[in-house]
Amino acid sequence: MWLVNITCSGDAWKVYATEFKLLADKYQSTCVSSKKMPDGTRIMGYKIDDVSDAEAFQEECTSFAGFTAYFESM
Numbered sequence: 646m647w648l649v650n651i652t653c654s655g656d657a658w659k660v661y662a663t664e665f666k667l668l669a670d671k672y673q674s675t676c677v678s679s680k681k682m683p684d685g686t687r688i689m690g691y692k693i694d695d696v697s698d699a700e701a702f703q704e705e706c707t708s709f710a711g712f713t714a715y716f717e718s719m
Contacts (some may be wrong), residue, residue, distance in 0.1 A: 647717040648690055649674065649706070655685020656706035657711025665709060672702045692719065 653661070668677070674691040681687055693699040699716040706714040 646691045647716050648702050649693060649698055649699050649714060649716040651689045651706050651712060651714045653687050653712040657709060658678060658687050661709040668705055675678050691699045
């Protein structure tokens with residue numbers, strides 16, 4: 646089991662939210678945490694079973710300007 650942690654700015658979320666949600670669905674991930682900070686920054690965690698999918702999801706998330714991501718073992 647893997648946890649992909651994603652952070653994005655409020656501005657990036659406004660631009661890429663729809664595309665990001667489609668990406669998350671593509672990898673059959675489960676959102677285990679999501680928090681909007683006072684400055685608009687979003688911090689999210691997605692659970693993924695397969696390490697290859699976790700790595701690919703993380704890489705695709707960082708293709709959106711303003712998004713950072715990393716994954717770790719759960």
